[in-house]
Amino acid sequence: MVRGKIQIKKIENTTSRQVTFSKRRSGLFKKAHELSVLCDAQVAAIIFSQKGRLYDFASSDIQKTIKRYAEYKGEYFVAESHPTEQYVQGLKKEMVTMVEKIEMLEVHNQKLMGKSLAFCSLKELQEIATQIEKSLHIVRSRKAKLYEDEVEKLKAKGRELKDERVRLSGRVGEEPSGMPMPSGSKEKEDVETDLSIGFRPDLNILLVP
């Protein structure tokens, strides 16, 4: 039995509040349903209880309704745990960093290639020149090393061939009707010349520091 009209303010008694919540919640959803049917309207209602539990009602698909609301209002609502505007901002920030890095590298490259020097100070030019000289030295050393290795390989190959020839000569002695061999000195010259040709033209450039 209702004693009199109630005040619309928070019900302090927990049990009573929870009961009222349950009753009025279903009443609200019933009214929402009736409104949607009677008047052919799209209705959605979302209720979070004091304890944080969600109750919802929608006359049709609640997602569609919320989406329609978002479009109507030109806003959007995103769960924190999903790829968000925040995430996109992060990507963009990263891209800005990368663009800066690319620009930095390009400028550095340009300077190392002797371009875009118009606004360099003498001091800066000196630093660049020093760096380039250092680089040149390293590259030339590396080239020289590679060349030496090649020469060593060729010499080894030459000795190998010479040994082979000696061995073959011995066998020729055993079998005098073998194919004719060129004289030892000529052969050696030829081998060295042939094998050197591929590198000699480079030597002036490669080995003059």
Add this chain to the structure above:
Amino acid sequence: MVRGKIQIKKIENTTSRQVTFSKRRSGLFKKAHELSVLCDAQVAAIIFSQKGRLYDFASSDIQKTIKRYAEYKGEYFVAESHPTEQYVQGLKKEMVTMVEKIEMLEVHNQKLMGKSLAFCSLKELQEIATQIEKSLHIVRSRKAKLYEDEVEKLKAKGRELKDERVRLSGRVGEEPSGMPMPSGSKEKEDVETDLSIGFRPDLNILLVP
């Protein structure tokens, strides 16, 4: 006077439907408000009329409520005009391109600085060396040009100062009781020394190619 209980189905009479919509809508919002106050709940209601007009109610900020709903359900609601997955994919693709460019530039830089040459062929080393030599030549030319310009400027300044001195000497002759002036030769020496000091130490480095 209500004749009897009504059927919950669409009201066909347009006027009557609109009146009912208006009445029940405000009734629903009133109930929603009461529920939120009595039970300390977070309540939001969204209604689209048949004509597509939006009416909403929220006990607090409706955006917060919808966002909370999105988080609770792990869903998100996006207006069509907002950044899509497609857009994010585009950004990522761009980033891949940028990463590749950075790597390419870094490798190029390294080679120009004489690093990471271990796997370069002789031919490649030669190309790098040629590039570096070209760069060095350009940088040195530029340095020489800058230096020449500085020297020219200094010479001009020196001439200017000399002229000034000559003029001042003339005036001293007109007004013998003026403040004492240093001797002409001493002054010229001082000026030239001062102006040169800033550059002379660099000259040896700058001009020796």
Add this chain to the structure above:
DNA sequence: AAAACTATGTATAAGCT
């Protein structure tokens, strides 16, 4: 805690202005 009850307040359909 949940469901049922019931007296009473509230919402509202239809009529009226």
Add this chain to the structure above:
DNA sequence: TAGCTTATACATAGTTT
């Protein structure tokens, strides 16, 4: 079209089971 009235249906606070 809107606002007021009023009879009636409906919702629900407080109580009981």
